[in-house]
Amino acid sequence: MGVYIQVLEGLLLQEQQVISSEKLAEQCEVNPSQIRKDLAYFGEFGVRGVGYYVSDLLKAIKYFLGIDRNWNCILVGVGNLGRALLRHQQLAQKGFQIQMAFDCDPFKIGERVAGHEVICTRRLKEKAQQMQIDIGLISTPPERAQRAANHMMQAGIKGIVNFAPTRINVSQDVIVDYVDFSNHLISMAFRLSHP
């Protein structure tokens, strides 16, 4: 689904107004039927004999995915990855704005990174509740991920994206998504060794 947005935004930039499922499929490297099924899932957006209107389709997808608005995020763990996330343009552009950055290292607290002052993690609840925070990003070392998650839960955050390479335990009403680059490299190693 994210691929569709990526490709459609590219088309918009090239000022292409209409695209068929076949052409879109080519660029996304999937089957045309797949695309039609996916898009039909949230309404009839195509026009038979014509294709899909790029701009309308993009709006519809974004609305459907819930990214037609801003999502307030906070980040815990201002290491290398944390800094990369804080400076990442792409996220803010897509409406995922990292509003605050936390770390428990006294040497980092007070430092400014990409326009944010690094705050002590213990002040997370207090600080995060001043603003409605939707999503928490964890980029701590694995051994501190659970504590970061606990702080986030105490602040009432219901969505956690965990970049630390470890599982975390959360209450039932909290959604966790795991991101681990090593998995991609492992998958690559596997594919290269089984030609």
Next chain:
Amino acid sequence: MGVYIQVLEGLLLQEQQVISSEKLAEQCEVNPSQIRKDLAYFGEFGVRGVGYYVSDLLKAIKYFLGIDRNWNCILVGVGNLGRALLRHQQLAQKGFQIQMAFDCDPFKIGERVAGHEVICTRRLKEKAQQMQIDIGLISTPPERAQRAANHMMQAGIKGIVNFAPTRINVSQDVIVDYVDFSNHLISMAFRLSHP
């Protein structure tokens, strides 16, 4: 599959020698049958009535996935994400060693990042061929990703992990894997808006 490794390494650290598919499933948040099917795929590693020997299982999985050895990697694009990848301990620990870093920005060329001197991307072919490079990582802005991929293909690299949020075109014998964090945040936004 990557989850299994993560959890098993945790168990190894806790010096737990044996684990049942049920317990492993619990920690990996999957179905026990799933685990047994997956593991049975590359041989009979369990012992009925007992479970799986953590250390043996880990070795077997790593062998099967092709990560029982080192993989030489290079990176193109020394921006924020590139720096985070260069400094990322996890990757090197898993045997994915980033041997060289390239960038086309004259201000970055010559700079040292995590023990690597940043080299001009035009010298990629020449430099990479001095050592057998297995995998190329792209962490450039999207508009430079294709060029980075071309350089990698010219150097004979057959596996590309693309962190830039754009599709790239490669010859048939090259494997590409796409990594895009925004997709994870999009998926989170979707799940939070459809409770």
Next chain:
DNA sequence: TATTTTTTGAGAAAAATTTCACAAGAATAA
């Protein structure tokens, strides 16, 4: 206007994945 071409939407078919259910092997207890 009628015919041909294009392309969607959706039901049917096919393929892949996940889960169930249980025989069989291994350990423990009686």
Next chain:
DNA sequence: TTATTCTTGTGAAATTTTTCTCAAAAAATA
């Protein structure tokens, strides 16, 4: 030794996902 308990490996069943196929709608052409 024999019975009981545990837990794997695997064929069958269920579910999900993907692909195929084609009627129907829209545009282009004659």
